[in-house]
Amino acid sequence: MTENTKNTSIWDAGGFGDEDLTELALQENAILNVRKLVGEISEMKGRPLTACVRSFGCQMNARDSEKLSGVLLRCGYLLTDDEDADLVIFNTCTVRDTANTRVYGRLGQIHHFKKSRKDMIVCICGCMPQAEGAAEEIHRRFPFIDIIFGTHNLFRFATLLYEKLSGGGAGKNGTVIEIWKDTQQIVEGLPVRREYPWKSGVNISFGCNNFCTYCIVPYVRGRERSRSPREIIHEIERLSEDGVIEIMLLGQNVNSYGNDIPGGMRFPELLARAAEVPGIERVRFMTSHPKDLSDELIDVMAGSPKIADHLHLPVQSGSSRVLHVMNRRYTKEDYLALVERIRAKMPDISLTTDIIVGFPGETESDFLETLDLVRRVRYDSAFTFLYSVRSGTLAADMPDQIPHEIAQERFDRLLTEVQQIANETIARHVGKTMTALAESTDPKEPGMLSGRLGNNIMIHFPGPADRIGTMVPVRILKQHGFYYTGEIAE
Ligand code: SF4
Structure with a gap:
């Protein structure tokens, strides 16, 4: 297993440190190598190779899955929702012991698929294998798993996949196992495949320094590392150019963003800047630790209509x-x-x-x-x-x-x-007109749209499907427990 405790400087305003550029180049190279192998296997089979990414955790976990999907797409895989695929990744959560049990149960089903398709590649990553001793335990109990990696080295997925496809893997059955104990590294610029065209999560920091006594996060996500504000704003600008109108800034504790960057930008300013990016119509953020929520943040929220x-x-x-x-x-x-x-x-x-x-x-x-x-x-x-x-x-x-x-x-x-x-x-709020981001149609009720209001409450209203992905003014007519019904107010 690899341990990584090196300190890579990424905090300077310039964004990429030299080592990160090298790492990005390494991963891009690995993607090209995998792509070549995937092309060859695909030609042999006479069909494209498929990959399924399953997310078991929080919004950070879902965002990591979008990154894994982005890499797989670039590697030439066709993404599918079917776990009976050529490659399956379980991106796990470990917040409760029961979360582990759920994944173990699902692995049984995957083993069944793998028995009839020996060349299927099964990967497990995320918080679960990152916990102390868990990777060894997973490898012992499920030796058919091909690649096991943690949260700190998620960006190395293409390299690990190449190692597996080209016959590597030092573990029993050629399993590739790589768990880093810690990292200060953040690699920018790798591909991401977003789940929704109109909204996206944006990581602003990784890890947590708080050590609440019931929480495993600081042990599996490491100490808090903030991304450079320049990289974050660039990402939001690129997302906006790509049609995203709502973003969610993500961190285990967004309110301590930047505490690890001496003299650097803090969360209120970052939030204000994010809301100013042209094309972005709504900004959300999660999660806020009460002890770090400043009056400055309250002022920024109160002063910007774009902040949810x-x-x-x-x-x-x-x-x-x-x-x-x-x-x-x-x-x-x-x-x-x-x-x-x-x-x-x-x-x-x-x-x-x-x-x-x-x-x-x-x-x-x-x-x-x-x-x-x-x-x-x-x-x-x-x-x-x-x-x-x-x-x-x-x-x-x-x-x-x-x-x-x-x-x-x-x-x-x-x-x-x-x-x-x-x-x-x-x-x-009944009787008020508010703005909803229309997100889907109701399959059971054709002509009905579902959207989320700025206050995070769902609303269902009649409307044409071409409004999906746009902000729609809606009049709230009725409350039904935790959601509303309404009508377009134009
Ligand atoms: S602040 Fe949140 S993520 Fe950090 S230790 Fe406490 S509960 Fe866990």
């Missing part, structure tokens, strides 16, 4: 004691004060959150603090999670793990509260 009227602000718990044990580094009072500052400048903003119920040591009174916070903030929606042990995190070894029945009972109470409040709060 939505803020996802994970609170995780309403108990300051639990927040301390979670290592969130804010208290319930800090969070409520922050919400007050946000609403003072943006009274109508849609606030959403994540909440974990049943964290080790959570008492009934801690839980009541969470319920109290939910009642005071009145979120437009909340993702509620039952705490589940993630091995490798500090919380996994904490005493006082909460019995499942108690956690489940609290979870149910919280869910009822959250749903009732959300129903009431999102009703405030």
Whole structure:
């Protein structure tokens, strides 16, 4: 296995460091080599080779899958949704132990395909093999997998694929395994195949420095590394030229963007600049750690109509004691004060959150603090999670793990509260005219379009299919739980 801990300087305003140019050239060369082999195999088979990329994780994971798809397309593969393909990649998540179990289950099905097609190539990558000892475990349990790689060296996929196709691979059955322990490297300029023509994620930083005690991310995505602002804005400009009108800036904690670039640009300025790119009509971002959300960011959001009227602000718990044990580094009072500052400048903003119920040591009174916070903030929606042990995190070894029945009972109470409040709060927009990005037609109801409003709520309305991929003014006529129905307001 390869370990990479070298420090590559990419922070200078110039964008590409020399080493990155070399790495990009290396990968482009590997793509050409794979393309040649794919062409030869394809000629032998008398048909194009197919590839299927499956994403199992968050928006960062989905964006990584778009990069893998871009490389595969450039290598000459035909992308398909069918896992019975010539090449399959499982881009995995490891946020909970159950996520691993899901992937293991799917690998059984892939093994079945592979038995009848010996030359099928199966790859597994992403957060799961990146976790300590996981790659060895995967290789031991599923020796038929051809390529195993992690998050830090995703950009080396073409090289690893070439190694496999040209007969390499030092593992049992010729498996190519490459896991880097860490990296400071960001390689710009590799191909990307976007899932939607009109919207795109844009990575602004990778990794996280926060070490919340329940979270595996800092261990599998490494320390925070910010992309150069120049590269980010260039990417957004290129996306806009290519027809993208909505972007989502992505980072594990966007609010600490740039902290690793001495004297460099911070998130509020980056966000303002992103919103100024001609052709971009809406900018979203995710995720915001409350401890790092600045007043400057609130001002930028309030001052730009292009920045979506939505803020996802994970609170995780309403108990300051639990927040301390979670290592969130804010208290319930800090969070409520922050919400007050946000609403003072943006009274109508849609606030959403994540909440974990049943964290080790959570008492009934801690839980009541969470319920109290939910009642005071009145979120437009909340993702509620039952705490589940993630091995490798500090919380996994904490005493006082909460019995499942108690956690489940609290979870149910919280869910009822959250749903009732959300129903009431999102009703405030009925009768208003807002802008939706029309994204699809409803196969069950021809003539109906589905779109997402700036506040992140879905709306369904009658309209022609040629409006898909455009911003449409819509009048909100009715609320149905968590979505609206409406009509075009022109
Ligand atoms: S901020 Fe906390 S929860 Fe979010 S990715 Fe970092 S460690 Fe995980």
